[in-house]
Amino acid sequence: MISFSQVSKRFKGGQQALNNVSFTIESGEMVCVTGHSGAGKSTLLKLMAAIELPSNGTVLVANQNIGKLRPAAIPYLRRNLGLVFQDHKLLYERSVFDNTALPLLVQGVPRDEIGKRVRAALDKVGLLGFEKALPVTLSGGEQQRLCIARAIVSRPAVLLADEPTGNLDPEYARSIMDMFKSFHQVGVTVVIATHDETMLQYMGGRTLSLSHGVLQ
Amino acid sequence: MSWLLNHQRAFRLALLRLLQTPFATLFTLLVVGLALSLPSAMYVGLKNLNHWLGHLPISPEISVFTQTDDPAALRTLEQSIRGEAGVSAVRLIRREDALKTLAQQLNINDLVDGLARNPLPHTLVVTLGPDTPPDRYSQLQQKFAALPTVLAVQYDAALNQKLHALRQLVANAALGLGFLLAIAITAVVANTIRLQILTQRDEIEVSMLIGATDAYIRRPFMYFGLLQGLLGGLTALLLLAGFSWLTQPYLAEFTQSYGNTFIPQSLSLSEAIALPVCTAALASLSAHIAAMRHLHRMRPSL
Known part of the structure; x- marks a missing residue:
């Protein structure tokens, strides 16, 4: 599903985020990416979503070469990915429903279909009944769950989550991780970047460990 | 959809x-x-x-003076002028009317009455369309001057130009x-x-x-x-x-x-x-x- 082959990423300022990284994630696999902050976890995920392009090497996602993708093809690649961002990237003046519906609107899904799928996604993350609420009225954990609902609403084959349990207490973090586990169980490929050791142990599965941009 | x-x-x-x-x-x-x-x-x-x-009454016109007195010749002349591109109207001023107007305007009725014959020719007043360019006027002037029975052609070039x-x-x-x-x-x-x-x-x-x-x-x-x-x-x-x-x-x-x-x-x-x-x-x-x-x-x- 996702394959990195001798991938390096150097930013414009000369900072080396990834150095000669190679690995493969099979379809339906659940993988955690770990490492100290600044180790290149976020960059790794961004390369998968074509938010950044590799400086060297080949990144293949769903058989598409990220480095050689036409700009017009990028949106269609991203529609197969569910992204959970470290900073949530919610629209704060839009309701919970509208935030969740955004990926479906972008894909031109009809209105009644949107209603059904948004409610299903909100149900999965336990936010049913909050449709009309604004994100600011939600707690940090609820905002994270809203972000997850938006990521899964279009039923993507791959879920990429960057520090999904960042500032949450352990109890709450575990419930979030349980959600990812359940997505994995229904066949979704899940990639989670986290620096939280207890979460790594809780998740099980394969771990990719990064240190200063190098895979250990 | x-x-x-x-x-x-x-x-x-x-x-x-x-x-x-x-x-x-x-x-x-x-x-x-x-x-x-x-x-x-x-x-x-x-x-x-x-x-x-x-x-405007001052809209540029071309005056064509003719020596003929024959109604048929006048009609032919009028028709050939009307046939030119850009001509929007042709008006005939008969020599008798012209003399009468002249006499009135200059207040010389007595003098005119004393004339043995009318010295004025028949005149065809040609009006052109509003978008006619100035060089078309001079073109037409030359054309009209070459027509049979035409004595002279006159128009106010300066006004037209302005x-x-x-x-x-x-x-x-x-x-x-x-x-x-x-x-x-x-x-x-x-x-x-x-x-x-x-x-x-x-x-x-x-x-x-x-x-x-x-x-x-x-x-x-x-x-x-x-x-x-x-x-x-x-x-x-x-x-x-x-x-x-x-x-x-x-x-x-x-x-x-x-x-x-x-x-x-x-x-x-x-x-x-x-x-x-x-x-x-x-x-x-x-x-x-x-x-x-x-x-x-x-x-x-x-």
């Missing part, structure tokens, strides 16, 4: 954004409307000026002004689109991240521009209507002094439709380009 759905949603979103900021919208429409109403008013003025010049130059000046001024103001509209619309994009920055960024195509993101801005252009054009029509309503009494007074032969002209229906349609097209094009430029600049910052 999803194509139609996308456009419907984009249009609704654009309309919503316009209505969300009623004051900003109002001012933008006023700016676009004012920018448009100036060249439009100028255009209407030109139309009126042309119309008025066409009705009127033509005046019309050209107004037409070119309106065109130039229209061009400048088209640029102004483009700039106004592009600027509102730029501000729109800045305020929608988060939404655009998130949309890009979850798989929105450029066309999807651009579409509401294009409709935003289209609506601004359309409503701006309608505002211009309203301003123009108000302006002509205010000036109507003074114009009437002015035209009355010229014998009331002149009916003030306004925009025709097709012109009134063309104005908002053209501005809508111009504005949506400008919005499209502005959105494309700014979205392109936004991409690397993701």
